[in-house]
Each structure stands twice: as C-alpha cells, then as structure tokens.
Amino acid sequence: MNATTRRQAIINYALLVFFCFIALFPIFGVFIASVYPSGSQPSSFKLPSHFAFHNFVTAWTQGDFSMYFRSSAIVAVSVVVLATGLSVLGGYAFGTMRFRGSKVLFYTFILGLIIPTEATIVSLYYDIRSLNLIDTWTALILVEVSGAVAFGVFWMRAAFLSAPRSLLEAARIDGASTWQIMWRIMIPFGWPAILTLMVLTFADSWNEFFLALVLTTSNQHLTAPAGLQVFSGKYVTNTPLIAAGAVIVALPVVMVFLLLQRQFIRGVLTGAVKG
Amino acid sequence: MATVEFRKVTKHFDEVSALSEFSLDIHDGEFMVFVGPSGSGKTTALRLVAGLEAITSGEILIGEREVNRVAPRDRDIAMVFQDYALYPQMTVEQNMAFGLKMRKTPKAEIARRVQETAATLGIEELLQRKPRALSGGQRQRAALGRAMVRQPEVFLMDEPLSNLDAKLRVQTRSEIKQLHKQVGNTTVYVTHDQVEAMTMGDRVAVMSEGVLAQVGDARSVYEEPANVFVAGFIGSPSMAFVTMNVTRADGTAILSRGEVRLETAARVLLPDEVIVGVRPEHARIWHEGADLVGPVNGTVEYVEMLGRETLIGVGLPGGARLVAQAAPDLLIDVGGSVAIGIEPGRMYLFDPATERSMGRL
Numbered sequence: 001m002n003a004t005t006r007r008q009a010i011i012n013y014a015l016l017v018f019f020c021f022i023a024l025f026p027i028f029g030v031f032i033a034s035v036y037p038s039g040s041q042p043s044s045f046k047l048p049s050h051f052a053f054h055n056f057v058t059a060w061t062q063g064d065f066s067m068y069f070r071s072s073a074i075v076a077v078s079v080v081v082l083a084t085g086l087s088v089l090g091g092y093a094f095g096t097m098r099f100r101g102s103k104v105l106f107y108t109f110i111l112g113l114i115i116p117t118e119a120t121i122v123s124l125y126y127d128i129r130s131l132n133l134i135d136t137w138t139a140l141i142l143v144e145v146s147g148a149v150a151f152g153v154f155w156m157r158a159a160f161l162s163a164p165r166s167l168l169e170a171a172r173i174d175g176a177s178t179w180q181i182m183w184r185i186m187i188p189f190g191w192p193a194i195l196t197l198m199v200l201t202f203a204d205s206w207n208e209f210f211l212a213l214v215l216t217t218s219n220q221h222l223t224a225p226a227g228l229q230v231f232s233g234k235y236v237t238n239t240p241l242i243a244a245g246a247v248i249v250a251l252p253v254v255m256v257f258l259l260l261q262r263q264f265i266r267g268v269l270t271g272a273v274k275g
Numbered sequence: 276m277a278t279v280e281f282r283k284v285t286k287h288f289d290e291v292s293a294l295s296e297f298s299l300d301i302h303d304g305e306f307m308v309f310v311g312p313s314g315s316g317k318t319t320a321l322r323l324v325a326g327l328e329a330i331t332s333g334e335i336l337i338g339e340r341e342v343n344r345v346a347p348r349d350r351d352i353a354m355v356f357q358d359y360a361l362y363p364q365m366t367v368e369q370n371m372a373f374g375l376k377m378r379k380t381p382k383a384e385i386a387r388r389v390q391e392t393a394a395t396l397g398i399e400e401l402l403q404r405k406p407r408a409l410s411g412g413q414r415q416r417a418a419l420g421r422a423m424v425r426q427p428e429v430f431l432m433d434e435p436l437s438n439l440d441a442k443l444r445v446q447t448r449s450e451i452k453q454l455h456k457q458v459g460n461t462t463v464y465v466t467h468d469q470v471e472a473m474t475m476g477d478r479v480a481v482m483s484e485g486v487l488a489q490v491g492d493a494r495s496v497y498e499e500p501a502n503v504f505v506a507g508f509i510g511s512p513s514m515a516f517v518t519m520n521v522t523r524a525d526g527t528a529i530l531s532r533g534e535v536r537l538e539t540a541a542r543v544l545l546p547d548e549v550i551v552g553v554r555p556e557h558a559r560i561w562h563e564g565a566d567l568v569g570p571v572n573g574t575v576e577y578v579e580m581l582g583r584e585t586l587i588g589v590g591l592p593g594g595a596r597l598v599a600q601a602a603p604d605l606l607i608d609v610g611g612s613v614a615i616g617i618e619p620g621r622m623y624l625f626d627p628a629t630e631r632s633m634g635r636l
Contacts, residue, residue, distance in 0.1 A: 164358055164360060166356040166357070166358055166360035167360050167362065167363075169325075169327050169347075169354075169356070169360065170354065170356060170360035170361075170362075170421075171362070171373075172326075172327070172346075172347045172348060173325060173326075173327075173347045173348065173352065173353065173354050173374075174348070174373050174374035174377055174421075174425075175348035175374055175377035175378050176348070176373075176377050180377065184362075184373075185362055188362075188363075188364035189363060189364065191364075
C-alpha cells in the first residue's frame, strides 16, 4: 500500500466512523436513557449506576403497547402484502410491456413520490370521512398502500428492467403466458428487490405517525408511534420510561432489518450492478 | 420439420427500416445461416420468425402455415439466444423441462426427454447445477439442450457462439453442425462471423442494410459474389478493390489506372470503367514465366507472417491497394518495391454504377 492509497484509506475510514457516530449516537443515547432508573434524569454521555431493564416491562404494561402493537402489526402487515403485490404487478407491467400511455401513467405514479402527505392530508381527511372510514384500520391501510405503491412501482420497474429481455423472450417461446412469466421467471429473478421493498414498506408503515394521528380518534386503532405520543404525554417528566417506550416501538423494524439485512443489501445492489 | 418462407417481408422500427422486401425460402431440414455486419437485419429476420417482433408488411410461413399473427409459443420453434437466456433461478434440468411443462407434457415424458437430450449433449452431470455455476461453454450446451428437448419444427440460433473463446467456438461449431446432422431440423442461424457462416451453413444468406445481398452455398457465395458488398464481406482477408479504366482492342481488354496496366483476354463485355476485385490468394509475387496477369508494381506497406503463409500489403501508384499471398519463408522489407501478378480468370469485375458483378477476367 503506497502513501497516497494509505492516506485515502485513512480519510475514508475517518469519514465512515464520523457518519456512523452521527447515525448511531442518538440511538445509543435513547437506549442508555431507557435503562436509567425510572424518574431519574439520564445523560447520553454517562452510563447509569445500575441498568433498570424493568423500565421496558413498566412501559409495555402502562403504555398499553400490546394494543398499539396489535394495531401496528395489522396495519403494517396488510400494507406490506397489498403494496408489494400491487407494486410487483405495476412494476412488471411498466418494466416488461410496451403499451400506449405507459409513460404518462408511470409519471403519474411518480407524482405520488413527489407530493408530500402533508399537502394532501386535509382533503384526504374529508375523503376518508365521507367514506365513513375515520378511526378504522382500513383508512390507514388504504392511504399507506397508496403512498407505498408509488415508490414500489418505481422500485420494481427498475428491478424488472434490469432483467435481460432475452429471459422474457425465451419464456414466451417456451410457451409461458404473461402471468406464468411473471410468477415463474420475473418474481424469482426480482426476489431480492421484492424483499427489500417489503422491508422498506414495513419500516415505513410501522413508523407512520402523522396519518395515524389524523385519521384515528380512539386509542384502540392507534399505531405504535402514535401510541408512544400518548404514552409520552402521560409521563412527560419520566424520560427513562419514555425512552424505554421508544426502544420498544423501534424494536420490530430493527429486528426485521437484522433478519433480512443480507437480502436487503442484495436487493439494493441489484439495480446498481445491472444498471 | 418444416420449411420457412419469407415473402416480401418488411420491418420498420419507427422511421428506421430494418428489413426491406426480404424474400427467401429455407428448405425442410436445411441449415441456413444469415450473415452480415451489425445493422444488416439478420437478427431482425430471425426474431420475426420467432414472433418476437411484429411484421410491418409481407408474410412469413412456417411449413404451410402463415404465422404473422401467431404467438411465439404456437409457432413450434425453439431459440438459442446470444446470452443463452437460461433462467437463473432454475437448474439446468428445470431450464430444459420448462418449455415441456408449459405445454403440459406428462412428467415421465419430460424426464425421459431431458435425460435423452442431456446424454446427446454430454451434460448429464450438469443437470442439477444452476446457470451461475456453469462455464460459458456449459451454458451454451444447456441452452442448446433447452431448445433441443422441445423437438421443435425449427431451430433459431442468434449468434450462440459469440460469447465463447476462439478455441471453444471452433469446437462447438462443428458440434452444432454434427447435432444438426443427427436431428435434421430446419435451422436458422445468425452470425456476423463469415467463417462460421461458411463452415456451418448448407446455404448462406448474406445480408446488408436490411436487404438480401446474395444466397447460396458457401462456395458459390465465395467464388461468385453477386456484388461488391458480398465480395468484400465474404473472405478473410477481404478482397481488395481498384477502380480501373477499360480499353478494348482485338479481343483484348486493357485495364489501367495511372501507371498500372493489365492486359488480358476480353471474355466479357465491359464498360469504360470497372471495379476490379482481387482476393489475396489470387495475387502473388511476380516472376518471369509465371502464368499470371501483370506485373503490377507497387510498394510493400506491411508484411503479416501468419505461419502457413505471408500476406503482403501492396500500395499501388495512385493510392490503390492490393493484398498478395506469398510463401511463409519469403523475406521482404516494408517500404521496398514489389511486383505482383494476378491469376488469370481471378479478377472479379463489378459495375461501378450498380456494384453488381460482371463476371471475371
């Protein structure tokens, strides 16, 4: 290794460590705060004298997190299943078929990525109310699916476009129908991208706060992040307990990512390598 | 088995014409090679037979049936792609069985045919491997196997050897030819490699800019090129061309260009100007008493020692060039002068206006 390469490596590592620190410090801070004795004033820079792991049990029971988790699980799983299914169908059509108006239609989908939820929330609220869906999981699921499909179609189109066209053509000659080509050839080919999409959609849906706050009125239908808001309102001075609640809420997403990280990274790289 | 017939087939991609009024009969059981440079329309013609592109006008018949609007899966064809297009998530066995499964062939029959085809190709031990675990040559065989197992009426092959190294390519092309002899299916094979075309094809269709330039067996295409394009494209090294003036006198034709002057018996009727084409193997170092037309004096521009022979690039006065073939032990310096003679009857003549062949002198 010559001097220039060595210096470059040092700079690269220094930058990576710096950004890792920026990303991980708040998470570390929240976790440390969550194990301070209940009612004490935590510090992110200092470990507590003893670890109060019991805070998690207290937060779970007192914050009704089992109820919020149930809501979140119902919403997130439904959103993942519906959004992934629709995104695969949309992405397959845009990525493998030539049809009139496909460009216009695709850019219409992309609009969903550009327009923020905050811009449409008021009209959305009235629409949902007119459908008698306020304070239902259905409302949350429908609105979140519509948002997730915008990104999902964009993502799956790119994944299917990276498949060699000859694969589709070989399958057509082999006698496969459009539907069979999707099931038997393209979905297995795009599986890493589909898994990545599922992880991203799950994380997005699980962390959704704003919609749950606006579209639900009872605690029964609140999702975990919105429930955490209610919980932190009750224990406004008890930082360790609030931090324990935050850790509980964040845990499922972290676990899903840890379980699927290899496939997630492969999925992200699929488009990057094949262009 | 079946014939394949193109009847005035035209294909446009938006404003670009990829194939123009293309007509050709491919006989039952024939190995037909489409050869031509990039953009000549050879792959388009193949894809039209496969049904992967729609015809703009004209008709394609497989057997007696017009297939213009028939879906690829109903054409009873199989295709080997340039990149092999093996399904990456499936084993070789599953790849081979896929087409039969889609056609609802009974399981026992699928297993029997896959085993039989694998044995023919010598790929039994590869059946449980996925494409990523195969070398280029093995992938090529697996792709051939996938096509063969279907026992289609027509085989279509789109430059299937172009991703193989030179040695494997030579080996595989003779194997494909051998397989064709065994199976006997009508085969349409696309390549840009004229050596591949000449060695494999029962007949060769030379294509240029979407038009069929000439069709015939390898010998006729080589010996009697229909035009300047075919003469230049077929043969390696290429035929050299020189435009010359013609003077006729007493049954003799004198071809001249600047200081270059060739006198030969006028066996064909010639206009005032012709394009003269000479293949390297017909141009040799001049020596007195040789049965050659010439001499033509020029300067040695380059010398290529190929082992079995030596090629000499000769610059003629006035800027024209010839390539001559010489014995491998010939010692000659670049920049020196050299006299070349041409075998009688081996000067190919073309009309400068139409570039069509006018025979040989």
